[in-house]
Amino acid sequence: MPEKRKGQSRHSPLVLTDTEKLSREEWLEYRRRGIGGSDVAAILGISPFRTARDIYYDKLNIAAVEPDEGNWVAMEMGHLLEDLVAKIFKRKTGYEIYQMKKMFQHPEYPFMLADVDYFVTLPDGSTAILEIKTTNYNARDHWWLGGTETVPVYYESQGRHYMAVMDMDRVFFCCLYGNTEDEVIIREIQRDLSYEEEMIYLEQEFWESQVKAQVPPAYLEDGDLIISSSRRHSGMADMNAPAVKLNMGMTAALIRYLELQEEKKTSEEHSRKLEKDIQRIKGILIAEMGASCMAVCEKEGFRYTVTYNPVRKAGIDKDGLFRLKLQHPEIYEEFVTVSESRRFHVKVKAEEAA
Structure with a gap:
């Protein structure tokens, strides 16, 4: 438990459930009982992936958001590499890390849930949160803003939500963007009680006025x-x-x-x-x-x-065409035609001096 700060009471989070032996379906059912860290950005209107309406439908079990978020391969890679990225963080920082396979709940705001990747034991004996991320080489620039190190806002909201639930003061992010130990980004954010107060207010408003009242939020996104x-x-x-x-x-x-x-x-x-x-x-x-x-x-x-009429045409996508070639090569050879296109390009290069 962190030290008590002046003018602020501390709390211990509740344990909603152990998660180690939960099936995917059971885990999702528990998540629908409240707002998780990855939900917050959409509720605040800063998510590039989801709308607040998506979260609303997910909580009412009308339509799940998980299967449609981004590239499923990237999501699977993130899960598979989680332990490896955590190991890199430990080697880079020298901090001890550990997991608690539990879903936590804020004692005062029970709709606030936290399923934390890892915890960090700091040299002063306090505990911090560690969130594991993966991205591709081109997207690593999201971790800088105007040349200054930063945390993408949609991840920042997740970290601040976890600090509020767990009553901890520091969150580390470790993001792997390549295939070597040095192609990793490590960032830290510290607790901001003003941000936290407004975040909790907006989460509570969403939970009570939208989810519990079953009133879908307005679309305000792009x-x-x-x-x-x-x-x-x-x-x-x-x-x-x-x-x-x-x-x-x-x-x-x-x-x-x-x-x-x-x-x-x-x-x-x-x-x-x-x-x-x-x-x-x-x-x-x-x-x-x-x-x-x-x-x-x-x-x-x-x-x-x-x-708003549909425009439909029959076709076969790249994956389907590949399967057709593998499984029915005779049909592929008979019906698939190969078209040709050419690209015109002019390259200019200065002549080398004799």
Whole structure:
């Protein structure tokens, strides 16, 4: 237990369950009882992978977020390399590390859960948290901001959530981006009680006003993220579904979308903010339509019709083509055609001096 700080009481986290022998399904069921560290970024609106609506559907067991997050190979590699990265951290720092296969719970805010990768025993006898991450070589730049060492904000929120639940003051991150011991990034963040207070408030608001009340949170994220989230939840387009009648709020959003489109036509220079606003409103309208392919509304004597029709064509992806060649080479040879394209390129190089 860390030393008591002036003006602040300390607590010991509760143990919700031992996790060592839990199946994947059982573990997910316990996670749905509250907010975990990896959920926080989406709730705060800073996740590049999920929306708050994704977390909401996951907690109500309507649609799980795990299978659709990023590249499944990268996720599996992260799990497989966890012990190796922890070993690298130990060799680099000299700190002792250990695991507790438990899911912890905040005693005052029981919706706050923590499933920590590792714990670190520091030279002064205190305990810190260690979070293991893996990334690719190109994404390592996310750990710097303007040339200064940093922790990506979506990981920072996870670490601060864990500090709040565990009542610990330091979190280390160890991120492997290559295949050698030196291709690793180690960062540390310390507790920030002002950040923590606001984070807990927003988590509590989400848990009580959205999850427990079963009121889905509004889509406030970037347009592409909203569209991706909506399509996961609504599924394939249904050409037979009735047209959605847009309410006043959605009608206002549609009018604003059209105004921004006109502004874009008359704008002399490209505006990233304008494009971002257009795409976000488009995402909100698409989410409102769900599986339906049409939405309608009326305003001031005008009738507006929005269509979002599927464009479908039969095809075979790269993996399917590879399996076809392996399993049915005679069919592959008979029906697969090879097309040719050529690229034109000019390379300029100064002549070497004689």
